[in-house]
Amino acid sequence: MSQEQLSPVSDPSSAAAVLEREPGAIGRWAIGRIRRNLGEVPVRVRLADGLELALAKGTPIATVIVRDRRTLLRVLRNPGLNFGEAYMSGDVDVEGDLLALLLAVHGTRRTEDSNGRRLFARRNTLSAARDNVHHHYDLGNDFYRLWLDEQLVYTCAYFPTPDASLDAAQVAKMDLVARKLRLQPGERVVEAGCGWGALALHMAREYGASVRAFNISREQIRHARQRAAEEGLQGRVEFVEDDYRNITGTYDVFVSVGMLEHVGLPDYRTFGDVIHRSLPRGRGRGLLHFIGRNRPAAMNAWIAKRIFPGAYPPTLAEVGEGVLEAHDLSVLDVENLRLHYAKTLEHWRMRFERAADTVRQMFDDTFVRGWRLYLSGSQAAFLAGSLQLFQVVFARGESNDIPWTRGGLYRET
């Protein structure tokens, strides 16, 4: 039975019929399916009944163990969603290097759903946005404290050198952002999506800025306010529990780190309007830091279901057209830091694994397995170039308050 003959088999029930009639056929059939989905990756697949298949020649980087034929069919039917579901439940396991496996899969460049624009045209209403954020960011600060840096910065760090510590790299990232913004003492900053408040506090403490920071995660806002009080920065940093769409006031600087991914394409124009009305006429500048893509594609279905509902990583063009163009905002600088995000995720993953027993006690094994897959898959995606991390500096189109060169970013102060 050739791969071509198998191609039309799209209904797994008919495949199941094939399996009943001729159990040995499953190997060739499954290989055909998987190759069509992924291309050739040097991975072995082992079924619980002992059947073992090699997807491609060469030393296998990992063995995927599938509990039963039902699971195999489920994964083959919708691998983007069901591999993650089955891995999380333990119906699928991986022997060997999970990261290497995911990296090989990303390397085949078949993991992206290029119908992203349509799939993610659903709006994140105010209440949907709150649900989405609650789903992920309100898992409990104790959980995040187990594996994030000491300031709980849950976005891509900036490693001055690859061997910098995670704590140092998160501080370096905040400094990089502040330097790209050329923050001056007394300047007013609005931050859309502030996590646990580290950047807002950093800009106030280290740069003398006056910051209003918005976030719809109650847990995060509570923590951020507590930190502001502890540091005596309440007078200079205000944490507002509200949606970015409800930002009011005008500011010298607009900054948003790791929130645009949660906005969703249908609200880009609104996001641009918020930036526009937050900056004074004729001047003002800002920075957007977000997970992006080289070309439009939806977030992986399993990530969208289990980890980041409503999220969409945009291309630079989508951000330009959707957010910046309407109000003549001018792109001054773009930097792609995807390898820094891979490194950040490597740190998070290692720390998460060291804390896995504690996490299992807080939640359960399914949770641990799901997060293991999410962190490994994200690291693989940034390493393989399926995901990008863009920092975009922009300014009012008519403003000439522009640094002459970027050299100042890299000189010691």
Next chain:
Amino acid sequence: MSQEQLSPVSDPSSAAAVLEREPGAIGRWAIGRIRRNLGEVPVRVRLADGLELALAKGTPIATVIVRDRRTLLRVLRNPGLNFGEAYMSGDVDVEGDLLALLLAVHGTRRTEDSNGRRLFARRNTLSAARDNVHHHYDLGNDFYRLWLDEQLVYTCAYFPTPDASLDAAQVAKMDLVARKLRLQPGERVVEAGCGWGALALHMAREYGASVRAFNISREQIRHARQRAAEEGLQGRVEFVEDDYRNITGTYDVFVSVGMLEHVGLPDYRTFGDVIHRSLPRGRGRGLLHFIGRNRPAAMNAWIAKRIFPGAYPPTLAEVGEGVLEAHDLSVLDVENLRLHYAKTLEHWRMRFERAADTVRQMFDDTFVRGWRLYLSGSQAAFLAGSLQLFQVVFARGESNDIPWTRGGLYRET
């Protein structure tokens, strides 16, 4: 007669009728028209018969002298085209600071035609491209020698400090490009659109690269080949008189400085295909340096007619969607150097004015006036933010041969 009453007057012949009946009405009518086109700019308009109008209150920055009412009507009918036409012929003159006048006009942000996409959807065929280029770049090397730098670099320079000389700034630009590309000795480079060859020669001489450079301007190629011979670089730089669409071979690096503006939107996909097939599978990198926009708009009609036929300055989104996305090329770095282009044009304009008598002898006064307007208008456009200068560094999406930080660009070597 209020401005509102005049608004429907779109046929200048009826306006002419108004002028015949009541000569004094022209002032209020013309002011209404101009204000609708430009907004309020502190400029005076003087007609040869002595009538003088102030467009707005405040000290006028310049006086526009209009030879006769026919010229006034002509300019009002299609200011984007006919102001330039009338200035060039001398039917319109400017007393005072031409640059300040153009800057004020750009500052009103009403000079852009946002129908750019449609207006410039015409393809630049191979022969049209050759005609377009011949029109501008084959005016004679002697002409360009009068006012460009010593190496005849006719693209935005990079001034390490604002007071750097033009010659030094053009060398600094070539170094910036080579450093952004991380050129290594022996690497193969293809250059699409090479002007008089300065960058190709620089990359070969200073970085040991092996360069193939394409250009359809016969005058420029002839000069470039002569320079290569004089410098003994024929073995490492090949100048090919051909269209970028006919580039063959594979290279480590693709570079194009100041050519994308001449490609035109309909050929962006083709341009992306050329980049794709010029780079090896899985690796390779490149740089695009081009005049762009914050939002889509056509080139000014007079510039398109007299200076750069077929040209279109794109947005970053248009370049991303049109050129880079289809082949998963990843944007690593974008820098906006528009103030450097304003400074470059200031140098060119000053040098052009010092050589104006010689240029008049080579061509005629109409030519001098046309180029004065083009150089002043371009400087104003970059100063006002109507035009941008983008340098985009990209790499194959799957390549991890990426600099860890951009610090190396700014460290002394």
